[in-house]
Amino acid sequence: MLALKLAYKNLLGAGLRTWLNVSVLSLAFVLIIFYNAMIDGWNRQSRNDTQNWEIAQGQYWHPSYDKYDFYSINNAHQKLSDEANSLVRKGVLVPELLQQATIYPQGRMQSIQLRGIPFNQSVLKLPTAKLQNVEDEVKVIIGKRMAKAAKLKEGDGVLLRWRDKNGTFDAVQLKVATVFNCDVAEADNGQIYIDYLTMQQMMGLDNEATLLVYDDNKNPVITGWEFKSADYLLKELDELINSERISGMVVQMILLMIALLAIFDTQILSIFRRKKEIGTYIALGLTRQQVVGVFTIEGAMHSVLAALLGAAYGIPLFLWINSVGINFGSADMGITIAERVYPFYSVGLVLATILVVLISSTIVSYIPARKIARLKPTDALKGR
Numbered sequence: 001m002l003a004l005k006l007a008y009k010n011l012l013g014a015g016l017r018t019w020l021n022v023s024v025l026s027l028a029f030v031l032i033i034f035y036n037a038m039i040d041g042w043n044r045q046s047r048n049d050t051q052n053w054e055i056a057q058g059q060y061w062h063p064s065y066d067k068y069d070f071y072s073i074n075n076a077h078q079k080l081s082d083e084a085n086s087l088v089r090k091g092v093l094v095p096e097l098l099q100q101a102t103i104y105p106q107g108r109m110q111s112i113q114l115r116g117i118p119f120n121q122s123v124l125k126l127p128t129a130k131l132q133n134v135e136d137e138v139k140v141i142i143g144k145r146m147a148k149a150a151k152l153k154e155g156d157g158v159l160l161r162w163r164d165k166n167g168t169f170d171a172v173q174l175k176v177a178t179v180f181n182c183d184v185a186e187a188d189n190g191q192i193y194i195d196y197l198t199m200q201q202m203m204g205l206d207n208e209a210t211l212l213v214y215d216d217n218k219n220p221v222i223t224g225w226e227f228k229s230a231d232y233l234l235k236e237l238d239e240l241i242n243s244e245r246i247s248g249m250v251v252q253m254i255l256l257m258i259a260l261l262a263i264f265d266t267q268i269l270s271i272f273r274r275k276k277e278i279g280t281y282i283a284l285g286l287t288r289q290q291v292v293g294v295f296t297i298e299g300a301m302h303s304v305l306a307a308l309l310g311a312a313y314g315i316p317l318f319l320w321i322n323s324v325g326i327n328f329g330s331a332d333m334g335i336t337i338a339e340r341v342y343p344f345y346s347v348g349l350v351l352a353t354i355l356v357v358l359i360s361s362t363i364v365s366y367i368p369a370r371k372i373a374r375l376k377p378t379d380a381l382k383g384r
Contacts, residue, residue: 037318039244044344053184074100081222126187143187159171299364
């Protein structure tokens, strides 16, 4: 307790030097918490959006299906079993039929992936209700990226050409029922959605699908299909976010090292200029280790004051950013990221940051303070 009181008194006595160190360290506090909160917020939003728009709780793939191999898609389809059809009727399984096709917007030729999906599904956020055909119109829905690439808008017509199961070419005029706003690039880029039954008739593939989107915590084994969990399907996104987290750690460490260097220099200067004070402490009966403790606590208290100062201006700043978000303009980025990302400040993140800075500042303060243990009281009293 005596060492704590002495350290507190010495910090206040240092005046401007103390508050300069505290200000720099508090800035490191705030930036470290903010950056990691942004990464966590991006991670949460991207995972939720991907599950809501594309994968739900997982997918069952045809054994030959490979989303990175376009040549495998046209042959990767099979009939749904009674078990699968039962889950479809329960509303926890959504069949999708995928085929390669070509559209001709404004006379241009553009390859696309045609995705048949039931218009009455409710598992994914896709506005599939717009796919319900009226009379002879064949309606489709597209995302904002696809609309921009094809220069299409709601109500436009476009010619579609495809090959059915026998390899025969056919064509039909499509009508864009709506253009939806989706932050998941894979569910948007190059994708055109059409009613599942309509696509079966076009392709001559009765009751067949390429993949099944599943929306339940229980994962039954469906014969003839390979289950891909949400973690498996989100692996690439997790790797991207982890790489951003690692690169951000470099900047955070540089910023923290600058703040800790200021504390280190302050401690060395204090020991050099306060040798008489150190000798007085020892002469009054304090052991060398107790004096070392006083100077170590002084350095550690920089982080405590920095945390309080950082909270004073950081909390209002974080609350404001959390209310407006950060605009990343994701439409042209080609990755799963919302147009506005909202940071996620977890208790664990804040406590971990405080603990790291507190331990670091304590170690940095202890290293120069060890010299005190080698000082002779008589020399210290003389200022040597």
